[in-house]
Amino acid sequence: MIDIQLLDTPLSPQQCLERVQNAAAGGINLFVGTVRNQTKGKPVVRLEFEAYAPMAISELYKIAQQIQARWPAKHIVIHHRVGTLEVGEIAVVIAVATPHRLASFQACQFAIDTLKETVPIWKKEIFEDGEVWVAAHP
Amino acid sequence: MIDIQLLDTPLSPQQCLERVQNAAAGGINLFVGTVRNQTKGKPVVRLEFEAYAPMAISELYKIAQQIQARWPAKHIVIHHRVGTLEVGEIAVVIAVATPHRLASFQACQFAIDTLKETVPIWKKEIFEDGEVWVAAHP
Amino acid sequence: MELTILSFGIAKDIVGGPQCQLNVPAEITAKELKAQLLQQYPAFQDLRSLAIAINNTYATDDQVISPTDEVVLIPPVSGG
Amino acid sequence: MELTILSFGIAKDIVGGPQCQLNVPAEITAKELKAQLLQQYPAFQDLRSLAIAINNTYATDDQVISPTDEVVLIPPVSGG
Numbered sequence: 083m084i085d086i087q088l089l090d091t092p093l094s095p096q097q098c099l100e101r102v103q104n105a106a107a108g109g110i111n112l113f114v115g116t117v118r119n120q121t122k123g124k125p126v127v128r129l130e131f132e133a134y135a136p137m138a139i140s141e142l143y144k145i146a147q148q149i150q151a152r153w154p155a156k157h158i159v160i161h162h163r164v165g166t167l168e169v170g171e172i173a174v175v176i177a178v179a180t181p182h183r184l185a186s187f188q189a190c191q192f193a194i195d196t197l198k199e200t201v202p203i204w205k206k207e208i209f210e211d212g213e214v215w216v217a218a219h220p
Numbered sequence: 221m222i223d224i225q226l227l228d229t230p231l232s233p234q235q236c237l238e239r240v241q242n243a244a245a246g247g248i249n250l251f252v253g254t255v256r257n258q259t260k261g262k263p264v265v266r267l268e269f270e271a272y273a274p275m276a277i278s279e280l281y282k283i284a285q286q287i288q289a290r291w292p293a294k295h296i297v298i299h300h301r302v303g304t305l306e307v308g309e310i311a312v313v314i315a316v317a318t319p320h321r322l323a324s325f326q327a328c329q330f331a332i333d334t335l336k337e338t339v340p341i342w343k344k345e346i347f348e349d350g351e352v353w354v355a356a357h358p
Numbered sequence: 359m360e361l362t363i364l365s366f367g368i369a370k371d372i373v374g375g376p377q378c379q380l381n382v383p384a385e386i387t388a389k390e391l392k393a394q395l396l397q398q399y400p401a402f403q404d405l406r407s408l409a410i411a412i413n414n415t416y417a418t419d420d421q422v423i424s425p426t427d428e429v430v431l432i433p434p435v436s437g438g
Numbered sequence: 439m440e441l442t443i444l445s446f447g448i449a450k451d452i453v454g455g456p457q458c459q460l461n462v463p464a465e466i467t468a469k470e471l472k473a474q475l476l477q478q479y480p481a482f483q484d485l486r487s488l489a490i491a492i493n494n495t496y497a498t499d500d501q502v503i504s505p506t507d508e509v510v511l512i513p514p515v516s517g518g
Binding site for chain 1: 224237243244247249252255256258319332
Binding site: 335343 | 485491
């Protein structure tokens with residue numbers, strides 16, 4: 083089961099976990115990315131996430147399919163938030179269930195690493211004195 | 221904050237997650253170990269976990285302290301279940317929050333790997349035709 | 359031919375909106391389109407990267423763009 | 439001296455209960471205690487490992503056991 087969603091409402095890690103849980107799984111790894119209160123010491127007021135939705139969903143599916151080709155991960159959930167997020171809010175939840183634990187760690191880390199490289203989602207950090215598209219410039 | 225618990229009631233990953241969440245965290249890794257329905261193809265009916273409680277708690281604290289010495293992990297939760305568990309139930313939840321994601325994966329994996337080597341907790345698998353203390357024999 | 363190009367993130371700021379029209383030679387490739395954009399909007403040269411997506415997929419350099427394709431500018435992504 | 443020893447997991451099955459009394463020489467070390475146990479209960483020889491905990495901590499081989507210590511047999515652990 084692959085469950086990919088872009089949502090403009092708060093994400094539920096508990097729901098993601100429940101969706102991957104199954105009787106054949108021994109290990110479930112969950113990664114939760116949250117909005118930090120600062121970047122390089124500068125206080126962050128809020129974040130804005132923007133996605134090219136159809137392609138973002140398609141690229142997230144590709145990640146899940148790559149995982150299933152490499153690891154025995156029956157169930158994979160990737161939920162990504164879009165819109166305005168306050169400090170502490172959850173931007174992304176990834177859940178992977180595998181028979182043994184090592185694969186769940188490896189697959190979940192592969193998912194977040196690849197997401198950050200390939201999925202067309204953009205994050206703008208809003209500071210008190212301006213705003214910056216994250217990672218746009220070298 | 222270090223939160224270590226041995227519990228004879230169902231574990232709550234959501235509660236563990238909420239306890240580690242904080243405004244300085246960017247990445248939270250959660251490992252959830254569940255009871256598999258089979259071991260080497262043989263159907264498992266249920267598991268029984270037994271702990272030498274005071275030492276188990278002390279060893280779990282040591283793991284959390286080792287994590288804090290090696291990674292910038294402000295908050296660590298390790299909850300382990302004891303008693304009788306049915307297939308699909310959660311045996312352990314580990315949650316680690318760090319400023320950046322890589323450390324959360326490394327620290328969480330260190331926690332479960334070390335737990336399985338040093339913490340005095342024992343698991344008995346109950347099959348239809350017998351029972352086995354897991355990993356007791358070579 | 360006239361091409362409609364969608365932009366996101368900082369690319370939207372650089373071209374001045376989520377959508378723009380560009381006059382390009384027929385049978386232009388993704389690589390050639392990118393070269394034209396870098397020239398027409400020099401601010402793109404300051405980015406870490408700029409990719410072109412055609413119909414929801416990253417384009418290859420030599421991929422030919424047809425007028426009915428959905429063409430999207432992908433500046434450096436930063437999800438997660 | 440008389441030593442009270444607590445057991446868990448398969449060690450409990452081997453010694454026949456969660457607690458047993460053992461007559462040991464005074465000032466016995468953890469290593470010597472283990473040797474005596476392996477002899478007295480040969481089933482311990484079949485285990486992957488057997489550790490001794492003294493007062494909630496893994497004992498070192500040369501650690502001397504006093505009669506008031508809490509001594510616990512730790513067969514291979516399998517938590518998680």
